[in-house]
Amino acid sequence: MNSHLRSFTFIYGLFWFVPVAVGAPLVGDEAIRLQALRAIFPKMSISRMSGKRFDGSWKLTVKGVVLDFPDALKNENTYHVVGEAITDTEHCASEDISAGTFSKTREVRFQLFRLSQSEYVAVTQYGFSKASPAMSCLSIGAVSLLRSKGTSWHEHGYFEFDTTHHNRIERIHFVASQTSEAEQLLVETNSGGGGTVDSMLFIFEPSRGNLRPVVRIPVRLYSNLEEEEMFVQVFEVPQSVREDTEHFCFTRTEYAEHDEWFKPPHVTEACFGRGTGVEPR
Numbered sequence: 001m002n003s004h005l006r007s008f009t010f011i012y013g014l015f016w017f018v019p020v021a022v023g024a025p026l027v028g029d030e031a032i033r034l035q036a037l038r039a040i041f042p043k044m045s046i047s048r049m050s051g052k053r054f055d056g057s058w059k060l061t062v063k064g065v066v067l068d069f070p071d072a073l074k075n076e077n078t079y080h081v082v083g084e085a086i087t088d089t090e091h092c093a094s095e096d097i098s099a100g101t102f103s104k105t106r107e108v109r110f111q112l113f114r115l116s117q118s119e120y121v122a123v124t125q126y127g128f129s130k131a132s133p134a135m136s137c138l139s140i141g142a143v144s145l146l147r148s149k150g151t152s153w154h155e156h157g158y159f160e161f162d163t164t165h166h167n168r169i170e171r172i173h174f175v176a177s178q179t180s181e182a183e184q185l186l187v188e189t190n191s192g193g194g195g196t197v198d199s200m201l202f203i204f205e206p207s208r209g210n211l212r213p214v215v216r217i218p219v220r221l222y223s224n225l226e227e228e229e230m231f232v233q234v235f236e237v238p239q240s241v242r243e244d245t246e247h248f249c250f251t252r253t254e255y256a257e258h259d260e261w262f263k264p265p266h267v268t269e270a271c272f273g274r275g276t277g278v279e280p281r
Helices: 003-017 030-040 088-093 237-243
Strands: 045-049 058-062 065-069 078-082 105-114 119-128 140-149 152-160 169-176 183-192 196-204 215-223 229-235 247-257 260-273
Touching: 030 045, 030 105, 030 119, 030 140, 030 152, 065 196, 065 215, 065 229, 088 119, 088 140, 119 169, 119 183, 140 183, 215 247, 215 260
Parallel strands: none
Antiparallel strands: 045 078, 058 065, 078 105, 105 119, 119 140, 140 152, 169 183, 183 196, 196 215, 215 229, 229 247, 247 260
């Protein structure tokens, strides 16, 4: 591995491990976690699968360059959630297209964060047991806003990631801005198709009471659909939270473009404003 790649690997680690102001705490209390699942999947049977965990992480190596596609939920418990499909996406993801049958059993992994005494946000990832769906709906990743009042919980916000060739949530992280009261939730999720594998970063501000993404930026990509292209974009969290909440700054390392491989790779910096990559209302 050359020195440029070693340098990149170090910078990539900084994205998630540089000390910055941390945001909403992760909830580990099993009773609270089950209440959250019941709010997300109302009137369904929910049980924890003892000892079952899944690691969907993998690495892609092309011409000596390694792209890391992690699994943020590899250490989380898996839950069986049984009930009829409740959305068109679930109907698609629950099908065995060769047999024409549908599964009712979801295998759910998730992380739950506490925003306040009564507000929570959950990041979920699940597929259906014994299903073999179309590539357009391999599995479902989503973010939910939840509110509790005593033992009563309900979901009052929902955002679903693109399901095309999707099978994992890759990173989940909260940061607290030093210039705004709005905490930012950072979620990386995978997608792809047609000779392309990629990861997208979504930034949310759930403490503002909605789950409309602030930005949607590609952070890893390799494509050989027509011409080879490979790049990584690293979100500079410390710089972004110090400066303002209107711009989000990245270091871009470009390894290949239009079939041309760069040695050393091209390294540039770019800042994106709010709304980048997000569909208009």
